[in-house]
Amino acid sequence: MGLLQIIKEQKLKDNSRRVLLLGLDNSGKTTVLNQLLNEPIDKIQPTIGFQIKTLKLSNKVLQMWDIGGQKTLRPFWFNYFEKTDYLIWVIDILDNRLMESLTLLEEIVQENDRINLQFEVFILLNKIDLLPKGNGNGLNDDDTLQKKVDHVKMITSRTLQMDPESVRVIPTSGVNGTGLDQLITLLEDK
Numbered sequence: 001m002g003l004l005q006i007i008k009e010q011k012l013k014d015n016s017r018r019v020l021l022l023g024l025d026n027s028g029k030t031t032v033l034n035q036l037l038n039e040p041i042d043k044i045q046p047t048i049g050f051q052i053k054t055l056k057l058s059n060k061v062l063q064m065w066d067i068g069g070q071k072t073l074r075p076f077w078f079n080y081f082e083k084t085d086y087l088i089w090v091i092d093i094l095d096n097r098l099m100e101s102l103t104l105l106e107e108i109v110q111e112n113d114r115i116n117l118q119f120e121v122f123i124l125l126n127k128i129d130l131l132p133k134g135n136g137n138g139l140n141d142d143d144t145l146q147k148k149v150d151h152v153k154m155i156t157s158r159t160l161q162m163d164p165e166s167v168r169v170i171p172t173s174g175v176n177g178t179g180l181d182q183l184i185t186l187l188e189d190k
Protein backbone atom coordinates (compact mmCIF):
# COMPACT_ATOMS: atom_id res chain seq x y z
CA MET A 1 0.00 0.00 0.00
CA GLY A 2 1.40 3.44 -0.93
CA LEU A 3 1.75 6.26 1.59
CA LEU A 4 -1.16 8.21 0.13
CA GLN A 5 -3.34 5.15 0.35
CA ILE A 6 -2.36 4.62 4.01
CA ILE A 7 -3.19 8.26 4.83
CA LYS A 8 -6.50 7.90 3.04
CA GLU A 9 -7.37 4.71 4.93
CA GLN A 10 -6.46 6.36 8.25
CA LYS A 11 -8.65 9.35 7.45
CA LEU A 12 -11.55 7.09 6.68
CA LYS A 13 -10.94 5.21 9.94
CA ASP A 14 -11.18 8.45 11.92
CA ASN A 15 -14.54 9.04 10.32
CA SER A 16 -15.76 5.61 11.23
CA ARG A 17 -19.24 5.33 12.73
CA ARG A 18 -21.07 2.35 14.14
CA VAL A 19 -24.57 1.63 12.90
CA LEU A 20 -27.01 -0.91 14.32
CA LEU A 21 -29.64 -2.34 11.98
CA LEU A 22 -32.42 -3.64 14.17
CA GLY A 23 -36.11 -4.50 13.92
CA LEU A 24 -38.41 -7.51 13.91
CA ASP A 25 -37.50 -10.63 11.96
CA ASN A 26 -38.40 -10.50 8.28
CA SER A 27 -38.58 -6.68 8.22
CA GLY A 28 -35.85 -6.53 5.57
CA LYS A 29 -32.69 -5.44 7.43
CA THR A 30 -30.30 -7.70 5.52
CA THR A 31 -31.98 -6.93 2.22
CA VAL A 32 -31.65 -3.17 2.81
CA LEU A 33 -28.00 -3.63 3.77
CA ASN A 34 -27.20 -5.70 0.69
CA GLN A 35 -29.02 -3.19 -1.50
CA LEU A 36 -26.92 -0.36 0.00
CA LEU A 37 -23.80 -2.37 -0.82
CA ASN A 38 -24.96 -3.41 -4.30
CA GLU A 39 -24.84 -7.04 -3.24
CA PRO A 40 -27.34 -9.71 -4.34
CA ILE A 41 -30.64 -9.73 -2.48
CA ASP A 42 -32.20 -12.90 -3.89
CA LYS A 43 -30.69 -15.56 -1.63
CA ILE A 44 -30.87 -13.95 1.79
CA GLN A 45 -31.61 -16.22 4.72
CA PRO A 46 -32.82 -15.09 8.17
CA THR A 47 -29.85 -13.74 10.11
CA ILE A 48 -28.84 -15.99 12.97
CA GLY A 49 -26.64 -13.90 15.24
CA PHE A 50 -25.18 -10.94 13.38
CA GLN A 51 -22.92 -9.80 10.56
CA ILE A 52 -20.81 -6.67 10.11
CA LYS A 53 -20.28 -4.95 6.77
CA THR A 54 -18.56 -1.71 5.80
CA LEU A 55 -20.39 1.00 3.87
CA LYS A 56 -18.31 3.92 2.61
CA LEU A 57 -20.12 7.25 2.35
CA SER A 58 -18.66 10.48 0.95
CA ASN A 59 -17.66 11.78 4.39
CA LYS A 60 -17.63 8.77 6.72
CA VAL A 61 -17.31 5.03 6.90
CA LEU A 62 -20.13 3.10 8.46
CA GLN A 63 -19.62 -0.20 10.24
CA MET A 64 -23.03 -1.73 9.67
CA TRP A 65 -24.05 -4.25 12.34
CA ASP A 66 -26.91 -6.31 10.97
CA ILE A 67 -28.51 -8.20 13.84
CA GLY A 68 -31.01 -11.07 13.59
CA GLY A 69 -34.51 -10.06 14.65
CA GLN A 70 -36.09 -13.38 15.60
CA LYS A 71 -37.70 -13.48 19.03
CA THR A 72 -35.10 -15.87 20.46
CA LEU A 73 -32.31 -13.50 19.39
CA ARG A 74 -33.79 -10.28 20.82
CA PRO A 75 -32.48 -10.76 24.39
CA PHE A 76 -28.98 -10.42 22.88
CA TRP A 77 -29.67 -7.07 21.17
CA PHE A 78 -28.59 -5.12 24.22
CA ASN A 79 -25.07 -6.53 23.90
CA TYR A 80 -24.54 -4.52 20.72
CA PHE A 81 -25.48 -1.04 21.92
CA GLU A 82 -22.15 0.21 23.16
CA LYS A 83 -20.42 2.79 20.95
CA THR A 84 -23.34 2.88 18.55
CA ASP A 85 -23.74 6.16 16.66
CA TYR A 86 -26.88 5.44 14.65
CA LEU A 87 -29.78 3.05 15.09
CA ILE A 88 -31.66 2.13 11.93
CA TRP A 89 -34.95 0.60 13.00
CA VAL A 90 -36.58 -1.38 10.18
CA ILE A 91 -40.34 -1.98 10.00
CA ASP A 92 -42.19 -4.04 7.39
CA ILE A 93 -44.95 -1.62 6.39
CA LEU A 94 -47.47 -4.45 5.89
CA ASP A 95 -46.59 -6.38 9.04
CA ASN A 96 -49.45 -6.43 11.56
CA ARG A 97 -46.87 -6.44 14.36
CA LEU A 98 -46.39 -2.66 14.18
CA MET A 99 -47.13 -2.14 17.88
CA GLU A 100 -44.79 -4.99 18.86
CA SER A 101 -42.08 -3.33 16.80
CA LEU A 102 -42.64 0.15 18.21
CA THR A 103 -42.82 -1.15 21.79
CA LEU A 104 -39.41 -2.76 21.33
CA LEU A 105 -38.07 0.45 19.85
CA GLU A 106 -39.36 2.34 22.86
CA GLU A 107 -37.56 -0.08 25.22
CA ILE A 108 -34.35 0.38 23.29
CA VAL A 109 -34.56 4.17 23.26
CA GLN A 110 -35.24 4.14 27.01
CA GLU A 111 -32.24 1.89 27.58
CA ASN A 112 -30.20 4.20 25.35
CA ASP A 113 -31.15 7.14 27.59
CA ARG A 114 -30.61 5.15 30.77
CA ILE A 115 -27.07 4.12 29.96
CA ASN A 116 -26.45 7.55 28.54
CA LEU A 117 -25.77 6.48 25.00
CA GLN A 118 -26.83 9.02 22.45
CA PHE A 119 -27.49 7.28 19.22
CA GLU A 120 -29.54 8.88 16.49
CA VAL A 121 -32.61 6.91 15.43
CA PHE A 122 -33.84 6.47 11.86
CA ILE A 123 -36.99 4.47 11.18
CA LEU A 124 -37.34 2.72 7.84
CA LEU A 125 -40.87 1.87 6.73
CA ASN A 126 -39.73 -0.87 4.42
CA LYS A 127 -41.32 -2.92 1.62
CA ILE A 128 -43.28 0.03 0.20
CA ASP A 129 -43.14 -1.70 -3.17
CA LEU A 130 -45.75 -4.11 -1.72
CA LEU A 131 -48.34 -1.44 -0.94
CA PRO A 132 -51.52 -2.10 -2.88
CA LYS A 133 -51.76 0.01 -5.99
CA GLY A 134 -54.86 2.24 -6.21
CA ASN A 135 -57.37 1.30 -3.52
CA GLY A 136 -60.55 2.64 -5.11
CA ASN A 137 -61.17 5.14 -2.30
CA GLY A 138 -59.93 8.06 -4.28
CA LEU A 139 -56.64 7.84 -2.44
CA ASN A 140 -53.55 7.45 -4.52
CA ASP A 141 -50.49 5.46 -3.42
CA ASP A 142 -48.76 8.53 -2.05
CA ASP A 143 -51.74 9.38 0.19
CA THR A 144 -51.77 5.86 1.60
CA LEU A 145 -48.04 5.92 2.20
CA GLN A 146 -48.14 9.38 3.76
CA LYS A 147 -50.88 8.17 6.11
CA LYS A 148 -48.70 5.26 7.24
CA VAL A 149 -45.70 7.56 7.72
CA ASP A 150 -47.80 10.01 9.78
CA HIS A 151 -49.26 7.14 11.82
CA VAL A 152 -45.83 5.80 12.74
CA LYS A 153 -44.58 9.35 13.47
CA MET A 154 -47.56 9.99 15.71
CA ILE A 155 -47.20 6.78 17.74
CA THR A 156 -43.43 7.05 17.96
CA SER A 157 -43.47 10.69 19.00
CA ARG A 158 -45.99 9.86 21.71
CA THR A 159 -44.18 6.84 23.10
CA LEU A 160 -40.73 8.38 22.79
CA GLN A 161 -41.99 11.80 23.88
CA MET A 162 -40.57 13.51 20.84
CA ASP A 163 -41.87 16.18 18.54
CA PRO A 164 -43.43 14.29 15.56
CA GLU A 165 -41.44 16.43 13.13
CA SER A 166 -38.16 15.29 14.66
CA VAL A 167 -39.00 11.59 14.25
CA ARG A 168 -37.22 10.51 11.10
CA VAL A 169 -39.36 8.02 9.19
CA ILE A 170 -38.15 7.04 5.72
CA PRO A 171 -40.28 4.93 3.36
CA THR A 172 -37.99 2.41 1.67
CA SER A 173 -37.84 -0.66 -0.47
CA GLY A 174 -34.91 -2.98 0.05
CA VAL A 175 -35.91 -4.72 -3.16
CA ASN A 176 -35.88 -1.77 -5.56
CA GLY A 177 -33.81 0.70 -3.52
CA THR A 178 -36.48 3.40 -3.10
CA GLY A 179 -35.70 5.76 -0.22
CA LEU A 180 -32.16 4.53 0.36
CA ASP A 181 -30.65 7.69 -1.19
CA GLN A 182 -32.58 9.70 1.36
CA LEU A 183 -31.21 7.49 4.14
CA ILE A 184 -27.64 7.98 2.88
CA THR A 185 -28.12 11.76 2.73
CA LEU A 186 -29.39 11.84 6.32
CA LEU A 187 -26.48 9.69 7.49
CA GLU A 188 -24.01 11.94 5.69
CA ASP A 189 -25.55 15.05 7.25
CA LYS A 190 -25.63 13.77 10.82
Ligand SMILES: Nc1nc2c(ncn2[C@@H]2O[C@H](COP(=O)(O)OP(=O)(O)OP(=O)(O)O)[C@@H](O)[C@H]2O)c(=O)[nH]1
Pocket: 023, 024, 025, 026, 027, 028, 029, 030, 031, 032, 041, 044, 045, 046, 047, 048, 067, 068, 069, 070, 090, 126, 127, 128, 129, 130, 172, 173, 174, 175, 176
Ligand atom coordinates in the same frame (compact mmCIF):
# COMPACT_ATOMS: atom_id res chain seq x y z
N1 LIG B 1 -41.14 -6.86 -1.55
C1 LIG B 1 -40.17 -6.64 -0.67
N2 LIG B 1 -39.62 -7.67 0.00
C2 LIG B 1 -38.62 -7.40 0.86
C3 LIG B 1 -38.13 -6.09 1.08
N3 LIG B 1 -37.13 -6.16 1.98
C4 LIG B 1 -37.01 -7.46 2.31
N4 LIG B 1 -37.90 -8.21 1.64
C5 LIG B 1 -38.12 -9.67 1.77
O1 LIG B 1 -38.46 -9.95 3.11
C6 LIG B 1 -37.87 -11.17 3.54
C7 LIG B 1 -37.01 -10.96 4.75
O2 LIG B 1 -35.91 -10.13 4.41
P1 LIG B 1 -34.58 -10.11 5.28
O3 LIG B 1 -33.72 -9.05 4.69
O4 LIG B 1 -34.01 -11.46 5.45
O5 LIG B 1 -35.17 -9.63 6.70
P2 LIG B 1 -34.38 -9.43 8.05
O6 LIG B 1 -34.99 -8.25 8.72
O7 LIG B 1 -32.92 -9.36 7.80
O8 LIG B 1 -34.76 -10.74 8.88
P3 LIG B 1 -33.96 -11.42 10.11
O9 LIG B 1 -32.54 -11.59 9.68
O10 LIG B 1 -34.64 -12.72 10.38
O11 LIG B 1 -34.10 -10.49 11.29
C8 LIG B 1 -37.08 -11.68 2.32
O12 LIG B 1 -37.89 -12.59 1.63
C9 LIG B 1 -36.85 -10.44 1.48
O13 LIG B 1 -36.74 -10.70 0.09
C10 LIG B 1 -38.74 -5.01 0.34
O14 LIG B 1 -38.43 -3.84 0.47
N5 LIG B 1 -39.75 -5.36 -0.51
Ligand SMILES: [Mg+2]
Pocket: 029, 030, 031, 045, 046, 047, 066, 067, 068, 069
Ligand atom coordinates in the same frame (compact mmCIF):
# COMPACT_ATOMS: atom_id res chain seq x y z
MG1 LIG C 1 -31.34 -10.52 8.42
